[in-house]
Amino acid sequence: MCGVQDLRQGLKRMYMVNGVLTDVFPVSDRGLQYGDGVFETVLMHEGKPVLWREHLERLERGCRTLRIPYAVNDAGLSASIKEVYDRYHRVGAPSVARCVIKIMITRGGGGRGYRPSQNSHPSEIISIHPLPEIPLEIYQSGIAVRSLKASVSQNPTLAGLKHLNRLDQVMASMELGEDEFEGMMHLPNGDLIEGTKSNVLAKINDRWVTPEISGAGVKGVLRQYLLARSINWGLPVEETRLGQAELADLQAMAIMNSVFGIIPVNRFNETELDVHSVLQEVQASVHKEIPFF
Secondary structure, three states, rough: OOOOHHHHHHHHOEEEEEEEEEEOOOOHHHHHHHHOEEEEEEEEOOEEEEEEHHHHHHHHHHHHOOOOOOOOOHHHHHHHHHHHHHHHHOOOOOOOEEEEEEEEEEOOOOOOOOOOOOOOOOEEEEEEEEEEOOOHHHHHOEEEEEEEOOOOOOOOOHHHHOEOOOOOHHHHHHHOOOOOOEEEOOOOOOOEEEEEOOOOEEEEEEEEEEEEOOOOEEEEHEEEEHHHHHHOOOOOOOEOOOOOHHOOOEEEEEEEEOOOOOEEEEEEOOEEOOHHHHHHHHHHHHHOOOOOO
């Protein structure tokens, strides 16, 4: 078993930049200069990426929308992830059976100025991280969430993408206390869009819905998985606007993302919510198919 210092040294090199294991990255890269790129955060379970097809589809869609000339290659990315994961395993990192892979694709170098150079070459950065510590009891008892002051920026062109410009989420996250797992983000008009790191699922008038993401927000891969498959469970989920009028009839709520799965919300602002229906109607079906814990 390696010592603490050995482990730190090993983890220092848990980055692969354009196929090379290194923690060196050029400061001229447009991902750093302008947030010009996209990323995916992937749960690894026993060496395999979870919801991999959905992650690849969103990565490809993001690069296409931003016109980054990066060809999303399943075999190539999978091989790079395996190499980083195997190295992580060799240094005896904790919780190696379950960890998180982050994939970033930037436009690459290009000098000063917003307009990209025609000669820029995309950068591919892969890193590996320990799985966040999540108390198992919240999967059954739920969490309390509140609306945050930081709002979500509207941009129909970028809506849905997991792009590198995440200052909205940074500002919102700084409002959370140490004991708060998540908070809700709205548009300036009050419409609920998402959490700082999650999508939202709500039960209103006995219907399960998720906020429509056409002008703001991220289309999380678990959200997309749920929209595509929930009808097979006899539990169709619809996309809709969640304004203040709709939220007045809120019965139940859950947060979801591709790392921690489905977590019930037991209170939203001052409203007490039904946790049981989340557990029985949604969480049981999703967690039966996907190994979130």
